[in-house]
Amino acid sequence: MNRVKSESSWEMPDPDQTDLPSHDDDSVKAPPRRKADVQLKKGPWTPSEDAVLEAYVKKHGVRNWNVVQKETGLLRCGKSCRLRWSNHLRPDLKKGTFTKEEKNLIIRLHHRMGNKWAQMAAYLPGRTDNEIKNYWNTRVKKCLRMNTPEHPPNICMEASNEDQHESADSNFSEKLANDLLHENGPYVPDFTWGSSIGVQESLSNAPQLPDISFSNLLALNFTSKNYDFIGQANQENVLKESEILFPVLNPTINGTFDGSHAFSNGNFSTSRPITGPSKMELPSFQCVASDPNNWCTYLSTSAMQRSSYADLCVQSSAVAASAKFESICMAPRDSGQLEELLPEAQALSSLENQQLSVGSLSPPSVGTPCDAMVEPTGLDLFERDTNLYALIDSCLSAPPLCPASPDEFQPAIILSAPNPAFGSTEPTVPQYEQGYFSPHPEDSRTDAFSPWYTMPAVYQ
DNA sequence: AACAACGCCAACCGCGGGAGA
DNA sequence: CTCTCCCGCGGTTGGCGTTGT
Missing domain, CATH: 1.10.10.60 (Homeodomain-like)
Known part of the structure; x- marks a missing residue:
């Protein structure tokens, strides 16, 4: 303007x-x-x-x-x-409205970081913290008005997926804890948008990491098998709603499970440290007030709280859980917020045509995606989602695996998007005599995800 | 057409941390 | 060690444009 x-x-x-x-x-x-x-x-x-x-x-x-x-x-x-x-x-600023990919990324970043606008901006090349902040504040207002969660349920669930990595890989946990201890370095969990750290850590430390992606599976679950008990709603419609509400499914897909078992086996950890300072600004708490039955709340509460919530969830029926999701899925749609995701949902509509049985989920063949992930590609950050969709597609079309219990989870294939830090082979930021970027101190970490446009040695 | 509500954006303010004297 | 300065961050405000009634 x-x-x-x-x-x-x-x-x-x-x-x-x-x-x-x-x-x-x-x-x-x-x-x-x-x-x-x-x-x-x-x-x-x-x-x-x-x-x-x-x-x-x-x-x-x-x-x-x-x-x-x-x-x-x-x-x-x-x-x-x-x-x-x-x-x-600044000459590198990207003008114009946020793309849907950027919006999704902001949502995920906010879920992860809270109101750390500057840190979030580090992941959005050409965007300023002010822009992000303005967008988020607008979104918050919109969500409040529409009574919709600021973080779509899948975002909340993705947090639990992170737990899987932590529990499966102590080094990873240690590193994460260290990151958290040092206040939110730009740690980017691989479960969401494929950071180098997640990828590298996972691959180097746990080549056969059993990567149980609860959130992802759950998300898929709710867009597939379990949605058959989502009330009387038309399944197709529900599916579409779910897809809108789960715009980006977790890329870490390695197995399947029945949603109701997911909790009872405790396979998803609740020990994920709260990201950042223990400030109530954490967006997770904004999801839905203090409804312990609400998954958003549940998945984003502190470990101790979540432990107790876990009991609740264990004891609660799948129907109750699904009912909750039903309420989410059937909640009044924020015309703006959701409609902007509609194209994605439509892009995903092919899933509808797949037989979305939980048992039909299967990890894609190990190799190619991983390689593509490890080796930097020229893919733009925001092509990731497209890849995810393709991946999901491939997963859903793969032969049934259908483990009977969570114990039968298959060895992981960690699928992740190209790391934006390496995804671009060409610097897009002009060099100036003096650096005018202000990367977070943690950005300098060699093992951490480093926003690609903060790399120049123009640092003051 | 007029008005109100909303959305978006730019800018300011206060605060805290780091560096240097 | 203290003080001052500077920088950067997050919160907030206010104005204009757009949309809806």
């Missing part, structure tokens, strides 16, 4: 009419405390101000924003300059 036209005539002269880069020595050499003496301008930036700032940054790079303010003569505080640059003038 261009708000330039709304530029009001402020008390300070517009740079257009003033000696813009006055470069006045007085301003340059003025002691810091002069700041208070200068009547700084507020409000929308004018194109001329933008030009001044942009030219300065491109010439000198970014260092001390207060110096920028002084040397350019802009009547803006350094803070404002930094904000303007990082949010609007």
Whole structure:
């Protein structure tokens, strides 16, 4: 949105009419405390101000924003300059509305990170934390109004899938715990969108990792076998709803199980540490108030709480659980939120034509997808979902495996999307004299997922 | 056409952490 | 060790455009 036209005539002269880069020595050499003496301008930036700032940054790079303010003569505080640059003038910014893939990613990231906008932005090239924040706040309002969960149930369930990795691989758990301990490095669980860490860890430490993907299976379950007891609803419709509500199924598919057994065998861990600080900002709690029967709540509550909830779930009937899902699936649709996912659902509609029996789920042949995952490809981050869908398709069309019990889970095949960190073979971010990105300190970790556009050594 | 509600966006503010004097 | 400065982050506000009534 261009708000330039709304530029009001402020008390300070517009740079257009003033000696813009006055470069006045007085301003340059003025002691810091002069700041208070200068009547700084507020409000929308004018194109001329933008030009001044942009030219300065491109010439000198970014260092001390207060110096920028002084040397350019802009009547803006350094803070404002930094904000303007990082949010609007940065050449790598991606303008326009979020794509559906980006929206999905934001949802997943938020489920994982909470209100860590800056960290989330690290996974969305060209997007700013402010954009993400604005999008999310809008979404929250929308969801509140529509009484829909901010995080689709599959997102909540994916959290449990993460537990599988943790429990199956102590090193992985350790690393994750370390990540969490150090406050949310850009750890990206492989279960969701295929991070290098997840992939590498899983492959190196647990080549035969029994990767029981509860959430994924459950998601599939509810879009397949179990939806046959979703009330009187038309199954096709329910399926479609489910697909909308489960826009991205978990890529880690390695077996099948009956949903009702999934809980009783305790195969899905509830020990996943809460991501990030123990702040109530954690989105998980926003899902659905404090309904212990609600899976969103259940899956995102602290380990201790979830342990007790687990008992509840163990004791509760599958019907009760499914009824819950039914309520979710049949909840009034947020026209905007869900409709934007409709294309995906339609893309997935081929699943409908598959025989969606739980027993029909089977891991695809080991090898190809893994290789594709390990070896960086040129795939864009957001092609991942497409791959997932294809994968799901292949899984659903594979011969039945149908283990009778969760104990019969097959050895894992860890399927993951290309790591965005390596997915692009070409740098898309121009290099500047000075770095203007601010990757999270954890980004520098060699073993961690590192957003590809923070890699240049332009770090200050 | 007028109005209200909503959506989106830009920008500001306060705070905390890190670095350096 | 303390203080100051700077930076970055997250929360919030306010304005404009769009949509619905």
